[in-house]
Amino acid sequence: MADALALLHDRDDAKVLAGGQSLVPLLNFRLARPGLLIDLNGVTGLDDISEVADPGAPELSFGALVRLADAERSPLVSRRSPLLISALRQVGHRTIRNRGTIGGSLAHADPAAELPLVLMTTGGRVRVRSLAGERWIGAPQLFVSYLTTDLRSDEILVEARFPVATGPGWAFEEVSRRAGDFALAAACVTLTLVDGAVSECAIGVAGGGPVPIRATTAEAGLVGQRAGETAFAAAAAQAADACEVEADIHASAEYRRGLIVTLVARALAAATARATG
Ligand SMILES: Cc1cc2nc3c(=O)[nH]c(=O)nc-3n(C[C@H](O)[C@H](O)[C@H](O)COP(=O)(O)OP(=O)(O)OC[C@H]3O[C@@H](n4cnc5c(N)ncnc54)[C@H](O)[C@@H]3O)c2cc1C
Structure with missing residues (x-):
């Protein structure tokens, strides 16, 4: 790590x-032309998965080099964050998940990627290190724009922390043109119900702009409402209004x-449905 830094x-x-x-395809297409590649794969101590209670709220901690497939197969992650497992299963193909890493996915910051969306929705954070020291970056500050994060060019992402969901209500839904493709759009939700009404919820959207977003107006509007089709339709429309939807080669803005x-x-x-068993 010292040499890499x-x-x-x-x-x-x-x-x-x-x-x-992600980086090798960019190199193949000559879209990235770094003068030097620093291979992190020889750096030790970056492949642990554990649970930490810091500060008081449980979080799952992933070393940056944890492979997506190892996170997906982890009994701890299955037990503590089925939401994350659901999202991980929708990242590319298994061969990609065998090599792709948690840190790489977050540092690459593709606007349609699953893990940045879960980090944003659940209020996660990352730890980054440089020769000057370490700092934590929360998801809203981390994702700055399309493929752009708050990481400085001399910083390495060393750890990601995903809060453990408090309630049983969660879902990750996406649509892609073919299995394994990046999503055209994705939605991530956690919610808690009390007597059939929404008492807490988080709504995240990917594919609706340069970074994943939290639809905070939709969340606020839903709290206190009876869970059901009418309230969900209104929240969904508000969530779409919060996005900066654009057309690209895959879909028109209207379709997206x-x-x-x-x-x-x-x-x-x-x-x-999950929250009510
Ligand atoms: C066909 C295909 C389909 C895919 N589909 C999806 C998909 O549906 N969803 C999805 O999310 N991803 C998808 N991916 C991308 C895949 O998940 C990548 O693994 C991931 O985006 C990058 O992780 P990586 O470890 O391979 O990073 P790399 O490719 O090695 O690096 C990516 C970028 O992150 C930087 N970086 C990597 N690690 C760190 C670190 N620790 N600190 C600082 N910077 C770092 C690199 O410098 C580089 O700029 C797909 C890829 C392919 C080829």
């Missing part, structure tokens, strides 16, 4: 390589907005 500090043209599942409305409503219904 020193190289990154000394060389402006260096990039770190983790699972290579419609998809977000459908996915948020579907996720709210699925989370409610």
